[in-house]
Amino acid sequence: MNNSIGNEMYTLHINGQDRPVKDAWVGESLLYVLRERLELPGAKGACEQGECGSCTVIMDGDAVCSCLVMAATAVGADIVTVEGLIENDPSMAVTAQTITSQITDVQQAFIEEGGVQCGFCTPGLIVAVHHLLEKNPEPTELQVKESISGNICRCTGYGRIFAAVEAVVQVRKASR
Amino acid sequence: MTVAVPLSLAEAFDELSRTPDARLIQGGTDLMVEINFNHVKPANVIALRRIKELRTWHVNSNNTITIGSGVPYQEMETGQLKELLPALAEAARTVGSPQIRAAGTLGGNLGTCSPAGDGLPVLFALDAIVHLQSLESSRDLSIHDFMLGVKRNARTANEIITGVTVPVLDGWQGYAKVGVRNAMVISVASACLAVDKKSNSVRIALGAVGPTIIRCRDAESWLVQQFDLSIATSIDPAIALEFGRRVALESKPIDDHRSTADYRRHAVGVLAKRLITRAYPS
Numbered sequence: 001m002n003n004s005i006g007n008e009m010y011t012l013h014i015n016g017q018d019r020p021v022k023d024a025w026v027g028e029s030l031l032y033v034l035r036e037r038l039e040l041p042g043a044k045g046a047c048e049q050g051e052c053g054s055c056t057v058i059m060d061g062d063a064v065c066s067c068l069v070m071a072a073t074a075v076g077a078d079i080v081t082v083e084g085l086i087e088n089d090p091s092m093a094v095t096a097q098t099i100t101s102q103i104t105d106v107q108q109a110f111i112e113e114g115g116v117q118c119g120f121c122t123p124g125l126i127v128a129v130h131h132l133l134e135k136n137p138e139p140t141e142l143q144v145k146e147s148i149s150g151n152i153c154r155c156t157g158y159g160r161i162f163a164a165v166e167a168v169v170q171v172r173k174a175s176r
Numbered sequence: 177m178t179v180a181v182p183l184s185l186a187e188a189f190d191e192l193s194r195t196p197d198a199r200l201i202q203g204g205t206d207l208m209v210e211i212n213f214n215h216v217k218p219a220n221v222i223a224l225r226r227i228k229e230l231r232t233w234h235v236n237s238n239n240t241i242t243i244g245s246g247v248p249y250q251e252m253e254t255g256q257l258k259e260l261l262p263a264l265a266e267a268a269r270t271v272g273s274p275q276i277r278a279a280g281t282l283g284g285n286l287g288t289c290s291p292a293g294d295g296l297p298v299l300f301a302l303d304a305i306v307h308l309q310s311l312e313s314s315r316d317l318s319i320h321d322f323m324l325g326v327k328r329n330a331r332t333a334n335e336i337i338t339g340v341t342v343p344v345l346d347g348w349q350g351y352a353k354v355g356v357r358n359a360m361v362i363s364v365a366s367a368c369l370a371v372d373k374k375s376n377s378v379r380i381a382l383g384a385v386g387p388t389i390i391r392c393r394d395a396e397s398w399l400v401q402q403f404d405l406s407i408a409t410s411i412d413p414a415i416a417l418e419f420g421r422r423v424a425l426e427s428k429p430i431d432d433h434r435s436t437a438d439y440r441r442h443a444v445g446v447l448a449k450r451l452i453t454r455a456y457p458s
């Protein structure tokens with residue numbers, strides 16, 4: 001059996017949808033493919049070496065740096081980007097154009113608590129925080145710190161981000 | 177360039193015989209950095225991430241554990257693997273960030289074979305066996321024969337590292353590392369210490385202070401003459417200090433962009449003293 005993918009086409013499963021990638025060099029990172037080929041610019045690229053976390057996506061249930069995933073090797077994986085954290089119209093491919101204006105409770109809390117300044121780190125942090133709270137709905141302060149230790153923010157000093165996470169934890173707790 | 181995503185080892189070997197020059201990729205946390213920065217441009221890539229055989233681990237009947245080369249660090253940090261191999265759990269927890277630990281593996285750490293690789297001092301302290309397999313044959317190599325130098329190992333191009341086997345020891349073990357901060361640092365100096373009460377022995381292996389990981393055989397044999405490791409519960413602080421001094425003497429550090437030789441030599445001495453004091457609180 002030949003599983004090789006040449007330069008023609010492969011299909012990724014992103015935000016619940018099959019997304020064909022055509023005419024792409026197969027060595028491209030998932031970050032590049034998301035942004036430049038699939039109109040999903042939510043994940044940001046800053047370092048392209050796994051250091052900053054601004055490109056964080058969920059792959060098969062793990063938060064990973066999309067800049068360190070070779071996109072063509074991610075066939076068969078379940079990928080969720082920041083655009084896929086909310087309900088989207090399943091009849092259309094999720095892209096920057098079609099995405100609804102609705103936002104998640106974590107995004108709302110980041111806004112309300114002032115966890116966003118320049119905003120470059122924000123999508124990666126939003127994905128990392130969603131991932132944390134899914135696995136661990138009531139994390140300790142240390143667990144929150146450790147879970148976003150791979151997400152660099154140069155603006156906020158993190159205090160507002162921790163406040164946002166705490167706010168989400170409290171609201172979710174009250175509504176359970 | 178082609179990318180193959182085999183679903184089994186057998187398929188992977190088929191791919192490897194079809195494209196003998198192929199680069200293997202597991203978590204991608206080393207190789208993708210090289211590719212993103214155009215340092216390497218492989219003609220062919222074989223991704224191992226979907227090979228389930230490589231992503232499992234098991235306890236063997238002779239009280240050893242075999243860990244597949246594709247098991248990510250995050251699985252070593254908690255649960256049964258942490259209980260059985262505490263030093264590996266501590267080392268795994270120091271690697272990069274949660275994102276890196278979800279992807280990075282021992283197979284990749286061995287493939288890259290950097291003296292600063294955090295998995296390697298643990299494997300050296302535990303005298304790990306590295307399992308290598310090719311289409312035609314398989315072989316088991318001692319970690320001491322596997323790592324040959326800075327980013328050099330004994331793997332041949334047609335081989336896949338399938339896993340490592342390490343013993344479950346009876347005694348304290350741990351890992352410590354010095355870097356500029358807690359998260360996301362490559363080691364400036366590191367050490368793994370493991371006590372085996374059964375054989376009344378101690379093993380200490382140093383990372384980032386030589387071209388390969390260094391086992392401090394002299395310091396190890398000196399220490400066992402000072403007290404009985406199998407019954408002691410605490411250590412004389414003077415012995416811990418002298419142990420650190422002797423460990424530092426066996427390191428072979430260099431100056432580079434991350435630190436100086438002097439600092440590294442000093443640091444491994446401190447790490448050794450701390451580790452033995454954690455094992456036997458003074």
Ligand SMILES: Cc1cc2nc3c(=O)[nH]c(=O)nc-3n(C[C@H](O)[C@H](O)[C@H](O)COP(=O)(O)OP(=O)(O)OC[C@H]3O[C@@H](n4cnc5c(N)ncnc54)[C@H](O)[C@@H]3O)c2cc1C
Pocket residue numbers: 049050051199200201202203204205206207208209224245246270271272273276279280281282283284285286287288292293294295331335336337338360361362363
């Ligand atoms: C931001 C960041 C932080 C990091 N921090 C640390 C750290 O703190 N400590 C540390 O030790 N490392 C660190 N690393 C390096 C890296 O994460 C580790 O070396 C990791 O173990 C590599 O595993 P991988 O599966 O991702 O390797 P890959 O990148 O997939 O592969 C690495 C090499 O090994 C080869 N290889 C992979 N699997 C096999 C196999 N089964 N058989 C034969 N060859 C194989 C590949 O061909 C390649 O040459 C960091 C990396 C990044 C990007």
Ligand code: FES
Pocket residue numbers: 031044045046047048049050051052053054055056065066067068
């Ligand atoms: S762009 Fe991926 S971690 Fe920085």
Ligand code: FES
Pocket residue numbers: 115116117118119120121122152153154155156
């Ligand atoms: S808000 Fe600017 S980097 Fe975080």
